[in-house]
Amino acid sequence: MAAVLVIEDSPIILKILGHMFRRTPEYEAVFCASAAEAEILLDSAEHFVAAVADLHLPDAPNGEVVDLILKHRVPCIVLSGLQDESRREELLLKGVVDYVYKENQQSYDYVFHLLGRLEKNTHIKILIADDSAPTRKFIGQCLKAQRYQLLEAENGKQALQLLEQHPDTRLLIADYNMPEMDGIALVKHLRHEQKRKKLSIIGLSAESEGFLSARFIKHGADDFLRKPFYPEELHIRVMHCLERQELIGQLYQLAHCDSLTGLFNRRHFFANAPELLLKAREQNTLPCVAMLDIDHFKRINDDFGHDIGDVALKAFARLLKDNFTGSLLARLGGEEFALLVSDQNPASLAAELDDLRERCAQLVYGPTGVPELSFSAGLSAQGEDIDALLKDADEWLYHAKESGRGRCCY
Incomplete structure (x- = not known):
């Protein structure tokens, strides 16, 4: 949780900001009402990702608190009820993040928007x-x-x-x-x-x-x-x-991405596969396509519920993603996945997938009694385009499932 120093003496503004910080759990607000308190907090070991400071405080009526904050190299967002353009320009040139007028709710929403941006900007x-x-x-x-x-x-x-x-x-x-x-x-x-x-x-x-x-x-x-x-x-x-x-x-x-697994989706696969095939042929390498299907997935959904089925899909997708980082990988739909490797023959890829199947069986994805995760695969390096390769791989996938599942065919 990121700590934000809030220096403000107005009870109304403090109430508004306090409410907004409670709605934004990623930030922890540390409140104080004077420059003297702010100096003690800034000198402490606590690190602040930013400070939100009123420009006019009882013991710092002319914005002295801004210099104090900047001296400690803490990003400073100024809050002020006065629309003083020359003062605004002076402070922006001095290095404050922004000068925000206390006008309405949108002003305070903008302060929180700035806090989020500061984190991203690093x-x-x-x-x-x-x-x-x-x-x-x-x-x-x-x-x-x-x-x-x-x-x-x-x-x-x-x-x-x-x-x-x-x-x-x-x-x-x-x-x-x-x-x-x-x-x-x-x-x-x-x-x-x-x-x-x-x-x-x-x-x-x-x-x-x-x-x-x-x-x-x-x-x-x-x-x-x-x-x-x-x-x-x-x-x-x-x-x-x-x-x-x-x-x-x-x-x-x-x-372009599947919302459940985080893998690319069918649209992305078909949009990008032709370019990868072209590059492979220009480099005189052998592209290979694999179609993969989780075995007995309907049984997992029927016996343990679709939520466990979703966990299984995510676990399987993570395993594929970790092992084929340089390849085009996508979830085509349901429990079906596609893999395009630009330089690997079917025998070599099948051996790699067989090793992966052993690790797949060790995945823990549900309550006691869930079956081990397994998959079947069909592979092809025969085809002029991605449609022909996938059609051939799909036929070999059907053959793998008809032959007892849990295997690769090509």
Whole structure:
């Protein structure tokens, strides 16, 4: 459970925040009502993932508590009832996470949204590509408060090198006017040559031409910012890009993954198998397809209930996933699974599956009396496309089941 320091002297606000923390069990709130109490807590051994602080406290009427929090390197979310734009800008430049007005329920919901983002951001890499060192420093200061992992490049070519070294980078902020490779050329290369579709990109420029934003976005950027910009504007655009990326990932997960086992589903298998078959043939390797079916699965459901049947499916899926990490694996439906291995002959794969069957029998998945988990499999390396391979494997699976189950046939 993550500890959050809440510094607030208003009983009404404390009541609201207390209620919201009780509804959010992943956070534990430590409340205090003054800067003096906050200093004692910050000096203690307890580590806070963030602090939510009222800007005007009885013993710190001018926001001195913010400096105290930042001195201890704790991310600070400011709460204030005053809409003072100059003060807001000053604090954002100083490095607070955000400046939130005490307006309505949405304000407090946003505070909790920020707490969730801070936890996620510690795992997110952002690359800043700009030939101006002061600009890179300014952007870094703006994003540092959000707890991102930051990388820097002086030009487009250096950015490409860093992206190759850090393939898990989630967001690129690219200036237009850079030596060796400008920002638009960099975006075109990433989107059209490297096919980097999952990387979010924000274009930057200090030039006044209005068409630059259109050019950036036309060639694949997600957003555009014109220099100079406010730290808050950068923060919001970065957050929106990442959240859009996460939403797309969730939609992809729903469309391509089986919700029970976490394996890929039929749609994903048929969409990706042709490309893997093509690559295997280009590399002159032998692709092999296996169709697997859990033996006597209907008996497990009928005798012990569908909930135990679901546990059996999940346990079997985990075993397959742990042993075929580099292969295309999917649950096609019910108790039927498909496996595509790009470089293995049927005899070798059958021997591997026979070994796996022994481990499968040791799985504990239900109450006393449940049968040992076993499976039958049909394998094929004969077929021009995935449909022909699966048809042949399915015929061999039928043969395995007719021959007594618990075996591989090919």
